[in-house]
Amino acid sequence: MRDTAIMHCLALCRAARAQQGAALAQTLDQLEAGLAALGSQPEAEEAALALDLAGYVTSWSDGAEQMFGYSAAEAVGQHVLFLYTDDDEGSIAELVVEADNATAEVRRRKKSGEAIWVRLSITLVEEGGKAGDGTDNDTGNDAGGAAGMHVRLTRMKEGLSAAEKTSLHARIIEETDQGVLVTDADERIVSINSAFTRITGYTMAEAIGKTPDLLRSGMHGAGFRSQARAAMAGGAPWRGEIMGRRKNGDLFPQSVIVSAVRDEHGRISHTFSLFTDISVHKDAEARMQRMANYDALTGLPNQGLLMQLLGQAMTEARRTHEPGALLVVEITRLGSISDTLGHDVGNALLVEAGRLLRSRLREGDILARLDGNKFAIALPRVERREQAALVARKLVEVLAAPIGVGRRSLQVGTHVGIAVYPEDAQEPGALLRGADVAAMRAGTSMEPALLFFSEEMNQHAKEHLRIESELRDALANGELLLYYQPKVSLRSGRIVGAEALLRWRHPVRGLVSPGVFIPVAEETGLIMELGDWAIEEACRQIRQWHDAGLEMPPVAVNLSARQFDTGLPQRMAAVLERHDVSPEQVMLEITESLLVRGADTVIGIMNDLVAMGLALALDDFGTGYSSLAYLKKFPISTLKIDRAFVIGLPHEENDCAIARAIVTMAQQMRQEIVAEGVETEDQMTFLRDLGCDQLQGYLFSQPVPAVDFQRMLGEGRRLALPHPHAERARTGAPVAQCS
Secondary structure (H helix, E strand, O other), X not given: OHHHHHHHHHHHHHHHHHHHOHHHHHHHHHHHHHHHHHHOOOOOOEEEEEEEOOOEEEEEOHHHHHHHOOOHHHHOOOEHHHHOOOOOOOOOOOOOOOOOOEEEEEEXXXXXXXXXXXXXXXXXXXXXXXXXXXXXXXXXXXXXXXXXXXXXXXXXXXXXXXXXXXXXXXXXXXXXXXXXXEEOOOOOEEEEOHHHHHHHOOOHHHHOOOOHHHHEOOOOOOOXXXXXXXXXXXXXXXXXXXEEEOOOOOEEEEEEEEEEEEOOOOOEEEEEEEEEEOHHHHHHHHHHHHHHHEXXXXXXXXXXXXXXXXXXXXXXXXXXXXXXXEEEEEEEOXXXXXXXXXXXXXXXXXXXXXXXXXXXXXXXXXXXEOOOOEEEEEEXXXXXXXXXXXXXXXXXXXXXXXXXXXXXXXXXXXXXXXEEEOOOOOOHHHHHHHHHHHHHHHOOOOOOOEEEOOHHHHHHHHHHHHHHHHHHHHHHHOOEEEEEEEEEEOOOOEEEEEEEEEEEEEOOOEEEOHHHHHHHHHHHOOHHHHHHHHHHHHHHHHHHHHHOOOOOOOEEEEOOHHHOOOOHHHHHHHHHHHHOOOHHHEEEEEEHHHHOOOHHHHHHHHHHHHHOOOEEEEEEEOOOOOOHHHHXXXXXXXXXXXXXXXXXXXXXXXXXXXXHHHHHHHHHOOOEEEEEOOOOHHHHHHHHHHOOOEEEOOOOOOOEEHHHHHHHHHHXXXXXXXXXXXXXXXXXXXXXXXX
């Protein structure tokens, strides 16, 4: 069998030599000589033994004694199982023979305990001792036993033979997905594998005899050829990435190893190259780079890449002493457009806005998209600050005209913040913060549409961050409290309700005005936590007053628009149940800005709240943009006249007209009217004569702590109301008329 395998390998070598051509003749001749020498080696160990039908040894050869270590006297008469290894759980191979001359590779145990691999050949023996030949002539004879031939398989212990290694290595090279290229001393290609053809497109006939230059793209690095030649001359293998060219002309990136091959005398006979097409890896790397550095929607650089490019520009500016600028462009109305027409329209609008901005910039200017509705523009070189303002005005103008998105024409607003380097900042992060702060400040009013960053803005931004941080601590440390401002009936003068107002007692600065921290809370989202805390605390206080035997009028709690979502009714029910408070004891105050957001959804939430027994009041009425057509659909029980319209009563004609219109409308809609900010008796008298139901203001009381409000209720404190006709008697003018 060994001879057959060797002859087969030799035949393969001759076929390969004919296929590869004369260039490999010498190498293949050497391989053939090695295989022939292998065929002339002595035969391997062989052991012969015979068994009876029960499996007992009846004959034991000298070869068996040498292979297994047992003498004939020790072996004959024993069952063949004494040669089996402990882990062999199969059947007795020598007795289970499906056909004559069966062979198998099995493990057997020597006398020393060593386990060896052998090839077992089994021949059936007739009763007369004659071996069967497997022909029909033998079918009439009964088998009298079996003769076994064991051949020691040393490769199982010692590894592959040289021929087997050669064959295996050839198959591995042929089946690998790496291209293999072998050249001779003249740098002529003498061998390639299938992967070479698959990657490059060149067949064996087209490549053999050529030089590797047929793959050159002309785009190698400057040191490639010298480094590769050093490896071919016997130096360390060269590894790197280069650009190759396929047969069809396409370029492709490849990872390459170049090394030399030495013969048995140590002389360099050939060189080889292993290469892999890494186009897929490069494409994936490019996609990852794009995902990391570019905005997925607009394709513009993102903030991370902007910081890198801006840093390079600022470094260059320091060298050349040329100033630059960074603009942050904030696009307004994008949220309402997305809510109304869908996010697809909003996204398309952002893409078109980016295209329009790019059209107004120089080639060297950098346009990037920040988060949400903000873009950033880096102007690496500006001659003076005014030049940045001129660019900003161009950007505002291009976005001022209606923007076409599909068949729609959409209008947006724009605010621009500008920071200049090195004047405003020395590093990219600070410059971006400055421009962003300026954009936010520009967005607080309609004009101007653009603002330059200033140190005063910087201080304001730092104060904003300080307030946010300390406000979070205030929530955790119990520094918040509620004050209560009474609502007084203009018919009886009695306290008929109160508004719970949030206060912050700072451990260092004392009471902080709500006008300072409420805007910060709204902007940062902390208003949700503040609002939930206020509702919880108001209900807790109502329960405490009730337990103290105090007959408590309804307490109004302000709601932020952020709190007004579909989960609000459920949250309110949980708070009322937690403190065992009746819904009639709580009123929720909302502002007009809430009413313009998806009226149908808002009405549904309002109806759920009213169905629970809660009352709703519309705060600061007249200062927003609520539609009267929608207003009549809202289940609102109370309208509050904003203090802005009360302060001019009864002397300002416009304030008088607005107050009269609000009261008349509320009466027609059977809603209760509360006037805020009442500070004088003249204001009170005018509002009372108009038919206003309640007042709230310093005329009666400023907001007070819970304990003071409790005392006012306990004392039955009342507002002194003038006689209904006292004003007419004093002035001679009709009641509820402006002077």
